[in-house]
Amino acid sequence: MLSKKCFSYGNIRERGAWRALVLTIFTLLAVGGMILSLTKGALDISLNDIISAVFFDSSGANWQVIWNIRLPRTLVGALVGINLALAGAILQGVMKNPLADPHIIGISSGAGLAGVTIMILFPHKEYLVTPIAFVGAMASALFIYILAWRGGIRPIRIILAGVAVSAFLNSGISALMVFYSDRVHGALMWMVGGLSARSWPHLDIILPYTIVGGVLAILGARRLNLLNLGDDIARGLGLNVEVSRIAMTAVAALLAASAVSVVGLLGFVGLIVPHAARLLVGSDYRYLLPASAILGVAVVTLSDTLARVAFSPIEIPVGIIMAFVGAPFFLYLLRRDA
Amino acid sequence: MAIMKVKDLSVDFSGVSVLKNLTIAMEKGQIISVIGPNGSGKSTLLKALSRNLKPDKGSVYLDDNNLAQLSAKFIARKMAVLPQSPEAPKDLTVRDLVEYGRYPHQSWWQGKSAQDDQCVDWALVQTGLEDMASRIVSTLSGGERQRVWIAMALAQKPEILLLDEPTTYLDICHQLEIMELLVAFNHEHSITVAMVLHDINHAARYSDCVVILRQGEVFAIGSPDEVITPHALRAVFGVESEIRMDNVGRPVVIITGLTKKRG
Numbered sequence: 001m002l003s004k005k006c007f008s009y010g011n012i013r014e015r016g017a018w019r020a021l022v023l024t025i026f027t028l029l030a031v032g033g034m035i036l037s038l039t040k041g042a043l044d045i046s047l048n049d050i051i052s053a054v055f056f057d058s059s060g061a062n063w064q065v066i067w068n069i070r071l072p073r074t075l076v077g078a079l080v081g082i083n084l085a086l087a088g089a090i091l092q093g094v095m096k097n098p099l100a101d102p103h104i105i106g107i108s109s110g111a112g113l114a115g116v117t118i119m120i121l122f123p124h125k126e127y128l129v130t131p132i133a134f135v136g137a138m139a140s141a142l143f144i145y146i147l148a149w150r151g152g153i154r155p156i157r158i159i160l161a162g163v164a165v166s167a168f169l170n171s172g173i174s175a176l177m178v179f180y181s182d183r184v185h186g187a188l189m190w191m192v193g194g195l196s197a198r199s200w201p202h203l204d205i206i207l208p209y210t211i212v213g214g215v216l217a218i219l220g221a222r223r224l225n226l227l228n229l230g231d232d233i234a235r236g237l238g239l240n241v242e243v244s245r246i247a248m249t250a251v252a253a254l255l256a257a258s259a260v261s262v263v264g265l266l267g268f269v270g271l272i273v274p275h276a277a278r279l280l281v282g283s284d285y286r287y288l289l290p291a292s293a294i295l296g297v298a299v300v301t302l303s304d305t306l307a308r309v310a311f312s313p314i315e316i317p318v319g320i321i322m323a324f325v326g327a328p329f330f331l332y333l334l335r336r337d338a
Numbered sequence: 339m340a341i342m343k344v345k346d347l348s349v350d351f352s353g354v355s356v357l358k359n360l361t362i363a364m365e366k367g368q369i370i371s372v373i374g375p376n377g378s379g380k381s382t383l384l385k386a387l388s389r390n391l392k393p394d395k396g397s398v399y400l401d402d403n404n405l406a407q408l409s410a411k412f413i414a415r416k417m418a419v420l421p422q423s424p425e426a427p428k429d430l431t432v433r434d435l436v437e438y439g440r441y442p443h444q445s446w447w448q449g450k451s452a453q454d455d456q457c458v459d460w461a462l463v464q465t466g467l468e469d470m471a472s473r474i475v476s477t478l479s480g481g482e483r484q485r486v487w488i489a490m491a492l493a494q495k496p497e498i499l500l501l502d503e504p505t506t507y508l509d510i511c512h513q514l515e516i517m518e519l520l521v522a523f524n525h526e527h528s529i530t531v532a533m534v535l536h537d538i539n540h541a542a543r544y545s546d547c548v549v550i551l552r553q554g555e556v557f558a559i560g561s562p563d564e565v566i567t568p569h570a571l572r573a574v575f576g577v578e579s580e581i582r583m584d585n586v587g588r589p590v591v592i593i594t595g596l597t598k599k600r601g
Contacts, residue, residue, distance in 0.1 A: 055559075078516070140440060151392075200522075219446065222446075225438070226438060228427050229424065229426060229427075229438065230424055230425060231390070231419070232388070232390050232419065233419075233421065233424050234390060235388070235389055235390055235410070235419070236414065236417075236418060236419030236421070236491075236500075237414050237438060237439065237441045237442060237443035237494070238409075238410045238411035238412075238413065238415070238441060239410065239415025240443065256392065282429045283427040283428070283429055283430070284429075284430075284434070308469050309524065323477035
């Protein structure tokens with residue numbers, strides 16, 4: 001059935017079945033990804049051991065590895081996948097631009113400059129990276145908002161302001177890296193994005209944003225659908241276009257900032273996952289948002305597993321794997337759809 | 339009784355005034371057409387009426403309430419708007435799109451109700467789209483697509499329907515089809531129709547009231563046979579014309595040439 005053309009069928013019943021099928025496959029991938037992420041690594045652990053370690057017994061041999069390393073890392077990966085995919089899906093709708101992603105509203109460059117500054121200038125204060133990166137991300141998103149505001153937010157002004165502000169902040173990152181080239185390694189790893197050594201505290205940081213942001217995103221699904229009809233039509237249908245656009249951008253900013261500040265600048269998920277989901281389930285946000293979130297979980301957990309086992313014992317940052325495997329797959333989807 | 343009123347409405351675009359102190363009353367139950375040459379401000383007027391543009395001065399009233407003070411959803415339950423050549427996402431079906439017309443009647447915690455379904459069915463039947471409900475909008479012809487957008491507006495169950503050049507890009511048969519459709523809604527469901535039209539003869543043939551705009555001001559307002567005159571066409575459009583009457587007593591304009599500029 002997957003060989004069928006992507007989402008374009010008129011028959012409503014057939015379309016419902018298709019959506020259900022795609023969502024089921026995404027869910028299986030996500031669950032499979034999480035299981036693989038728990039079982040595979042420097043040490044292969046059986047699923048039985050994992051279930052007993054998580055739910056029953058804290059005395060088993062691998063309990064430490066499972067409970068303190070694998071489980072939190074897998075969960076952080078899953079939530080990061082959800083957050084970035086939702087943020088990207090929302091922004092693509094709000095900006096009505098297929099290239100919109102958390103970069104466009106300055107999340108990545110803001111978090112990037114703030115995080116790199118801490119890592120390079122204050123390496124002994126590394127615990128500050130996450131909160132400062134979050135502040136940096138939100139500050140730069142807010143700054144772009146203010147720059148783009150003129151009696152309302154027009155997507156094209158946000159995008160242009162975003163490009164300019166990001167270029168400005170990125171030059172700061174580059175300057176830091178050039179001046180302190182001896183300290184670049186950690187910063188570089190963080191700029192690519194990775195899940196290594198992510199544990200329970202990180203989960204605590206990101207979880208509230210996933211819950212609140214996820215709920216707000218789903219509640220905003222119909223508004224996003226209306227925005228996709230164009231401002232004139234949406235306004236005619238009684239949507240408060242400006243308020244909706246600002247509110248949904250803010251939701252996306254929180255989702256992305258919380259994810260990026262924890263795992264670094266994972267670029268790929270927020271751009272490609274929502275597109276892949278859209279190609280398969282269509283543009284109705286009531287289905288697109290859950291589909292993107294679930295696919296985000298699958299992509300991040302699967303990529304992270306691959307990142308750990310591909311060149312074991314050396315671990316590659318997940319951001320590299322994701323773009324390396326994901327980009328060709330996305331191009332395949334794109335060709336097939338055209 | 340006026341369903342919609344424009345009072346002292348002025349709009350400037352970076353210092354150039356596009357609408358100058360317009361005052362117009364639109365009677366309930368009528369078909370009102372706005373005509374005028376390019377740049378006369380007719381689309382701007384429609385944008386101000388539909389809240390897609392903030393007037394620099396003056397106000398718009400819907401049922402004697404200032405539009406600026408009403409909630410967006412409340413307005414959308416009374417007034418439906420169809421801008422010029424709207425575009426839908428590529429994968430929407432006809433029914434999906436028409437269902438969006440129910441948005442102003444839904445609250446954020448509720449899905450669609452049985453009444454919503456009824457209204458959508460009704461709108462599809464009214465526009466003759468019931469057999470195309472599960473077709474993808476972007477695969478339809480221009481005329482069919484325009485009917486889908488009109489169906490969406492009807493599903494709002496509005497008292498007044500605003501349209502910006504609803505027949506642009508359509509061939510003559512589909513143009514008339516759209517005009518006849520609008521007349522039918524007006525007669526059968528007493529929906530007030532206010533639209534910007536390009537074609538003077540369509541305005542003459544189908545309207546109860548014609549507003550002629552010239553350089554952001556009302557040049558004339560009244561029934562078609564009162565306002566569509568050789569004098570008006572010369573003064574506003576710069577063309578010479580003859581006016582005949584058709585078999586239902588409506589004026590028909592025959593353009594005979596450009597008005598020679600003096601000097």
